[in-house]
Amino acid sequence: MRFRDRTEAGRRLAAALSGYRDRKLVVLALPRGGVPVAAEVAKALGAPLDIMLVRKIGAPGQPEVALGAVADGHRPIIVRNEAVISATGATPLEFNEICARETAEIERRHQRYLGNRAPTDLRGRTAIVVDDGIATGATMRAALQAVRSREPAGLVLAVPTAPPSTLDSLHGEADAVICLTSPDWFGSVGEFYDDFRQVSDQEVVDILAAAQPATT
Structure with a gap:
C-alpha cells in the first residue's frame, strides 16, 4: 500500500x-x-x-539514531533507549545536553503553534x-x-x-x-x-x- x-x-x-x-x-x-x-x-x-509535541533525542553525530525522546507536558516525559545509548557510547552529559536542546525546541513549537x-x-x-x-x-x-x-x-x-x-x-x-x-x-x-x-x-x-x- x-x-x-x-x-x-x-x-x-x-x-x-x-x-x-x-x-x-x-x-x-x-x-x-x-x-x-x-x-x-x-x-x-x-x-x-x-x-x-515530542522530539527525538538523536545520537551525537548520528541525529537519525534515537537515544530516546522527550515529550511536552507539565513535567516533560523523557524516554531513554538504553540499548542504543550503550551501543553509541553516548555519555550522560551528551544525552542531557541534547535533551535540553530538544526541550527548548518543544517550547519554541509550543509558542509557535499554540x-x-x-x-x-x-x-x-x-x-x-x-x-x-x-x-x-x-x-x-x-x-x-x-x-x-x-x-x-x-x-x-x-x-x-x-x-x-x-x-x-x-x-x-x-x-x-x-x-x-x-x-x-x-x-x-x-x-x-x-x-x-x-x-x-x-x-x-x-x-x-x-x-x-x-x-x-
Whole structure:
C-alpha cells in the first residue's frame, strides 16, 4: 500500500477508525508530519484536533539514531533507549545536553503553534494519537506515555505505516493500535508516500487554525 500524500493517508486512516465516530474523541497529532494526516482523521470523525509535541533525542553525530525522546507536558516525559545509548557510547552529559536542546525546541513549537492556548482536557475522552508513520518508535512511545499521563478514557495509536517490530513494542502503550500497512521489508516512512515533502511550521499553524477548535 502506498499513499499519494499525507492527506490521502489521513483519509484512509479515518476510514479505518470509523468505528470510533460515536465516542467522545480528541485527535492528537505529532508535528509536523502527523498534522495533515490527523486533520483528515479529525474532520472525518467530527473530533477536535490538537497536537502532542515530542522530539527525538538523536545520537551525537548520528541525529537519525534515537537515544530516546522527550515529550511536552507539565513535567516533560523523557524516554531513554538504553540499548542504543550503550551501543553509541553516548555519555550522560551528551544525552542531557541534547535533551535540553530538544526541550527548548518543544517550547519554541509550543509558542509557535499554540501560543497561550491550554491543552485539551483528555479526561472522559478517547485520545487518538496520529503520526504520518513510525520508524523506531522512540518518539511515539514518549508521546503515548505523555498522553496517558493526562488520564484519557481510552488511548488509540493510529498511523498509516510502521514496521511490525515497532508496532509490537508499542502495543503495551495504547489500548488499541491501528496501522494500515506494516510490511516485513519496511525501510523508511517516506518510501510509502509519493509526496513526502517536509511540512512547515506555517502549514501546521494554518491547519490548526482551520480545524475545529479543541475544547477544554
